[in-house]
Amino acid sequence: xxxxxxxxxxxxxxxxxxxxxxxxxxxxxxxxxxxxxxxxxxxxxxxxxxxxxxxxxxxxxxxxxxxxxxxxxxxxxxxxxxxxxxxxxxxxxxxxxxxxxxxxxxxxxxxxxxxxxxxxxxxxxxxxxxxxxxxxxxxxxxxxxxxxxxxxxxxxxxxxxxxxxxxxxxxxxxxxxxxxxxxxxxxxxxxxxxxxxxxxxxxxxxxxxxxxxxxxxxxxxxxxxxxxxxxxxxxxxxxxxxxxxxxxxxxxxxxxxxxxxxxxxxxxxxxxxxxxxxxxxxxxxxxxxxxxxxxxxxxxxxxxxxxxxxxxxxxxxxxxxxxxxxxxxxxxxxxxxxxxxxxxxxxxxxxxxxxxxxxxxxxxxxxxxxxxxxxxxxxxxxxxxxxxxxxxxxxxxxxxxxxxxxxxxxxxxxxxx
Amino acid sequence: xxxxxxxxxxxxxxxxxxxxxxxxxxxxxxxxxxxxxxxxxxxxxxxxxxxxxxxxxxxxxxxxxxxxxxxxxxxxxxxxxxxxxxxxxxxxxxxxxxxxxxxxxxxxxxxxxxxxxxxxxxxxxxxxxxxxxxxxxxxxxxxxxxxxxxxxxxxxxxxxxxxxxxxxxxxxxxxxxxxxxxxxxxxxxxxxxxxxxxxxxxxxxxxxxxxxxxxxxxxxxxxxxxxxxxxxxxxxxxxxxxxxxxxxxxxxxxxxxxxxxxxx
Numbered sequence: 001x002x003x004x005x006x007x008x009x010x011x012x013x014x015x016x017x018x019x020x021x022x023x024x025x026x027x028x029x030x031x032x033x034x035x036x037x038x039x040x041x042x043x044x045x046x047x048x049x050x051x052x053x054x055x056x057x058x059x060x061x062x063x064x065x066x067x068x069x070x071x072x073x074x075x076x077x078x079x080x081x082x083x084x085x086x087x088x089x090x091x092x093x094x095x096x097x098x099x100x101x102x103x104x105x106x107x108x109x110x111x112x113x114x115x116x117x118x119x120x121x122x123x124x125x126x127x128x129x130x131x132x133x134x135x136x137x138x139x140x141x142x143x144x145x146x147x148x149x150x151x152x153x154x155x156x157x158x159x160x161x162x163x164x165x166x167x168x169x170x171x172x173x174x175x176x177x178x179x180x181x182x183x184x185x186x187x188x189x190x191x192x193x194x195x196x197x198x199x200x201x202x203x204x205x206x207x208x209x210x211x212x213x214x215x216x217x218x219x220x221x222x223x224x225x226x227x228x229x230x231x232x233x234x235x236x237x238x239x240x241x242x243x244x245x246x247x248x249x250x251x252x253x254x255x256x257x258x259x260x261x262x263x264x265x266x267x268x269x270x271x272x273x274x275x276x277x278x279x280x281x282x283x284x285x286x287x288x289x290x291x292x293x294x295x296x297x298x299x300x301x302x303x304x305x306x307x308x309x310x311x312x313x314x315x316x317x318x319x320x321x322x323x324x325x326x327x328x329x330x331x332x333x334x335x336x337x338x339x340x341x342x343x344x345x346x347x348x349x350x351x352x353x354x355x356x357x358x359x360x361x362x363x364x365x366x367x368x369x370x371x372x373x374x375x376x377x378x379x380x381x382x383x384x385x386x387x388x389x390x391x392x393x394x395x396x397x398x399x400x401x402x403x404x405x406x407x408x409x410x411x412x413x414x415x416x417x
Numbered sequence: 418x419x420x421x422x423x424x425x426x427x428x429x430x431x432x433x434x435x436x437x438x439x440x441x442x443x444x445x446x447x448x449x450x451x452x453x454x455x456x457x458x459x460x461x462x463x464x465x466x467x468x469x470x471x472x473x474x475x476x477x478x479x480x481x482x483x484x485x486x487x488x489x490x491x492x493x494x495x496x497x498x499x500x501x502x503x504x505x506x507x508x509x510x511x512x513x514x515x516x517x518x519x520x521x522x523x524x525x526x527x528x529x530x531x532x533x534x535x536x537x538x539x540x541x542x543x544x545x546x547x548x549x550x551x552x553x554x555x556x557x558x559x560x561x562x563x564x565x566x567x568x569x570x571x572x573x574x575x576x577x578x579x580x581x582x583x584x585x586x587x588x589x590x591x592x593x594x595x596x597x598x599x600x601x602x603x604x605x606x607x608x609x610x611x612x613x614x615x616x617x618x619x620x621x622x623x624x625x626x627x628x629x630x631x632x633x634x635x636x637x638x639x640x641x642x643x644x645x646x647x648x649x650x651x652x653x654x655x656x657x658x659x660x661x662x663x664x665x666x667x668x669x670x671x672x673x674x675x676x677x678x679x680x681x
Contacts, residue, residue: 035625048489296590
C-alpha cells in the first residue's frame with residue numbers, strides 16, 4: 001500500500017469527523033443561526049437568567065445628590081447674595097429572607113459658599129461652611145403577614161393624596177412636601193403603618209408615635225398617640241380617597257381626594273376639613289389641579305393648580321418677624337394661591353427641556369416667575385439653569401427675603417444613582 | 418452635443434443610484450399614503466387574534482439583553498393587561514436596582530414611575546423598556562390602522578413559512594417607529610417577523626415572534642420573541658412570556674396609585 005493509499009482512508013475519516021462536527025453544530029444551532037429555533041432560544045435564555053425564586057439577602061444602596069449655586073439681587077442692584085451647597089439623600093435597604101426589609105435614608109447638606117454684598121441683609125443665621133448637617137430621613141422595618149397585611153414600623157414619610165404643589169390631605173408628615181425642591185429632604189415620623197390591599201381598594205392605618213415624647217418628657221400613650229386612616233378605591237377611571245386623622249391631643253382632620261381623566265385633562269383635587277380644637281381654628285382647605293399634554297409626541301405639558309385655605313390671610317409686613325420666630329409656613333399662609341406652568345421637553349433642541357411657571361399668593365399679591373432650562377448635552381454633565389423674578393410689592397410672601405422685583409439665577413446639577 | 422449626452426447619462430445613473438440608496442432597506446414609499454384594503458384586512462385579522470378584548474391578562478416577561486463583549490443583562494417585568502380599556506401596567510421585578518419602577522398606559526398616555534423620586538414621567542411610544550431593544554407597544558394591544566397607513570408589499574418566505582408582507586408608514590409622530598414591515602404567516606395569519614425602520618428607511622430593529630400560546634378561542638399571545646438591534650452589531654434581546662393567567666385583575670391595578678404602592 002502506498003503512502004497515498006494509507007492517507008486516503010485517514011483523510012476520509014477526518015473528513016467524516018469534521019462533517020459530523022459541522023452537521024452537529026448545525027443541528028444544535030443557535031438562536032442567531034435560526035431565530036425560530038425554540039430550543040436554541042430556551043437554551044440561550046436559561047443560560048443567562050439569574051437564579052430566581054430563591055429568597056436571598058440583598059443589599060441595595062442609592063441616592064440623589066444635588067449641587068446648586070444661586071445668586072440673587074434686589075431691583076436696585078446695590079448688592080447681592082450668593083450661596084452654593086451640596087445636598088442629597090442617601091439610602092440603604094437590606095432585605096432578609098423571612099424577616100422583611102430594613103430601610104435607612106439620611107439627608108446631608110453641606111454649604112460650600114455663602115456671601116452677601118452691598119445693601120442686602122441676611123435673612124437667617126450664618127451657615128457653617130466646615131460642618132455638614134446630617135439628618136435621619138427615614139428608618140423603618142417592613143414585612144408582610146401572608147401577603148395580606150403589609151406592615152411598616154419606624155420613622156417614615158407618608159405619601160397620601162394626588163396634588164403636586166399644595167397637599168391639604170397630608171395630615172401626617174411633619175413638613176409639607178416642597179414641589180419646587182429638587183430633592184425631598186423632609187424627615188419622617190415615627191409610627192406603625194398597616195396596609196391591607198383589597199380587590200379594588202386599599203385600606204391604610206397609621207399609628208402616630210410622634211407625640212409620645214414632648215419637650216423631653218415621656219407621655220401617656222393613651223392620650224399621646226394619634227391615629228390616621230385612609231381608604232382609597234378606583235371607580236372607573238377615577239381614583240378616590242378618604243382620609244382621617246384623630247387623637248386626644250391633636251386637631252382632628254378629615255380629607256377627601258380624587259384624580260382622573262376628563263376631556264383629555266388629568267384632573268385631581270384634595271380637600272381637608274379641620275374642626276376647631278383648643279387654640280386651633282376651624283379650617284377648610286381645597287386644592288384642585290389640572291394638566292394636559294399637548295403635541296403629537298405629548299412633549300408639551302401645561303399644568304395649573306389652585307389652593308384655598310380658609311384660615312389664611314394677607315400677612316404683608318409680618319413675614320420677617322415670623323421667620324425670626326420660626327413660624328413661617330410657606331405656601332400655606334395666604335388664603336388663595338395659584339400656580340401655572342408650561343414645560344416643553346426636547347425644546348428648542350433634543351437635548352433641552354424648557355419651562356416657565358408662575359406661583360402667586362393671591363391674598364397678598366406677591367408672585368415668583370421662573371424660567372428653567374435643563375441641558376443634557378453630549379459629553380457634558382447634565383445641568384439646569386433657573387432664572388426667577390419675585391415681585392408684587394415689598395415685605396410679602398415671595399419678596400420679604402430678597403426684596404421686591406428681585407432677580408435670582410441658580411445653577412443645579414442633580415445625580416440619581 | 419454627443420459629449421453632453423454622454424455626461425448626462427452617468428449623472429442620471431448616479432442620481433438614480435443615490436435615490437435608491439437613500440431609500441435604504443425599507444424600499445420605496447408607497448405612491449400614495451392611504452390604506453390598501455388587502456393590507457388593512459390582514460392587519461385587522463391578526464389584531465383580532467392578538468388583541469385580547471374581553472380578557473384580563475397577567476404574565477411575567479423575562480428580557481435577556483446580550484451585547485458582544487458585555488455581561489448579559491436580565492430584566493423581569495410583571496405585566497397586567499386589559500385591552501378592553503386599552504390599558505396595561507408593568508412592574509419591574511428584577512434586578513433589585515430596577516425594582517419598583519413601572520409603566521402605566523391608559524389609552525394614549527404612558528407614564529413611567531420612578532420610585533426614587535416618587536415621580537410619574539410622561540413617556541411616548543418611542544421609549545425603550547429598561548434600555549433594551551423592546552418598546553412598550555410590545556406589551557399591550559395594537560391599533561396599527563389608527564397610527565399607520567397600511568400597504569400590501571407582496572410576499573416573502575420567512576424561515577419555512579410563506580408570508581404576506583405589509584408596509585406601515587406612520588400617520589403621526591407618536592409611534593414606536595416611522596416605518597415598519599410586518600411579515601404575516603399565511604397559514605394562521607399571525608406575524609412572525611417585524612422590521613422597524615427610521616424615517617429615512619434605515620433598518621433599525623428586527624423582531625422574530627418565535628412562539629405563540631393560545632390563551633382563548635382565536636386569541637393568541639407571543640411567548641418567545643427575539644429582537645435584534647440592527648445598528649449595534651451583536652446586540653439582541655430575548656423575551657420570554659411565562660406565568661400567563663387570564664383571571665380577572667382588580668381595577669385598582671390600572672392606576673397610578675397601584676404603581677406607587679408596589680414600590681414601597
